Amino acid sequence: ARIPPSSADYPVFPRYDMAGQVAAMRLVTERTSAPVPEILWFEDDPSHLGAPFFVMRRIDGVVPPDVLPYSMGGNWLFDATAEQQQLVQDSSIAVLTQIHSIAGDDSATNPIRLSGDASALRRHVDDQYAYYQWVTADGIRAPMIEEGFAYLEQHWPTETDEVLSWGDSRIGNMLYADFRPVAVLDWEMVATGPRELDLGWMIFLHYFFQDLATGYGMPGLPNFMREAEVSATYAQLSGHTPVDLRWYITYAALRHAIIMFRITRRSVRFGESQMPANPDEAFVHHPTLRAMLDGVYFE
Numbered sequence: 001a002r003i004p005p006s007s008a009d010y011p012v013f014p015r016y017d018m019a020g021q022v023a024a025m026r027l028v029t030e031r032t033s034a035p036v037p038e039i040l041w042f043e044d045d046p047s048h049l050g051a052p053f054f055v056m057r058r059i060d061g062v063v064p065p066d067v068l069p070y071s072m073g074g075n076w077l078f079d080a081t082a083e084q085q086q087l088v089q090d091s092s093i094a095v096l097t098q099i100h101s102i103a104g105d106d107s108a109t110n111p112i113r114l115s116g117d118a119s120a121l122r123r124h125v126d127d128q129y130a131y132y133q134w135v136t137a138d139g140i141r142a143p144m145i146e147e148g149f150a151y152l153e154q155h156w157p158t159e160t161d162e163v164l165s166w167g168d169s170r171i172g173n174m175l176y177a178d179f180r181p182v183a184v185l186d187w188e189m190v191a192t193g194p195r196e197l198d199l200g201w202m203i204f205l206h207y208f209f210q211d212l213a214t215g216y217g218m219p220g221l222p223n224f225m226r227e228a229e230v231s232a233t234y235a236q237l238s239g240h241t242p243v244d245l246r247w248y249i250t251y252a253a254l255r256h257a258i259i260m261f262r263i264t265r266r267s268v269r270f271g272e273s274q275m276p277a278n279p280d281e282a283f284v285h286h287p288t289l290r291a292m293l294d295g296v297y298f299e
Contacts (some may be wrong), residue, residue: 207249
């Protein structure tokens, strides 16, 4: 079951569009072979549980763990053979190609599309900046995040066609059986936009966990989800060659910084931690984002 948090819970996101999530999941189920769980019930009347909610059919599978990150060992993905890890990577990319087969300007995506008349990417970036403004409404801001938005403008990429974008497109949001996805979960970031949005997010979230591992002196999974291989596989499966992926990976790092900044603020709110003197240190991957903005991360 999925139910949004209440405002008293100091939620991570300003809105949780349950109807939009259900619409996206049902659309993907109807139009593609991506393994999206069946929606059994959707209730938009908040009087029953205090908020709208939906219930999915249960699917058995295993997930690459976040805690401790799968890149640090002691889990099924880390202990898999190179061939099995490659299968996880390729089959996960194949899921994206299925989702992206739905055009973003299709009338069925209207409940999901971000509002406005600008391009899909411009609407997406503007929406993320509005999210940052919401997160920092109390006046505590992150200079590196603001520098990141300036970087995006200075290096604006070639915009490709608008498709359905899963949003939180990472292997940690999929269940696997025999090293293939059997369920695609967590649709609260769904929107429409260039294909590279999901690709950049999927690559970066592995880089995030890989950097955590190497930061602790561990090898991690250095041959997994590498940019060139992900791009080549996606092109082979979809017929679309990704463009400006490093811009989209950097954008993913910036988006993740806003989320982690909010999560840190949430932890402070509930007395679990203290706000760092340097607000940029409120997101753990600040060295990664710094290196990306300085143009040295990908060297």
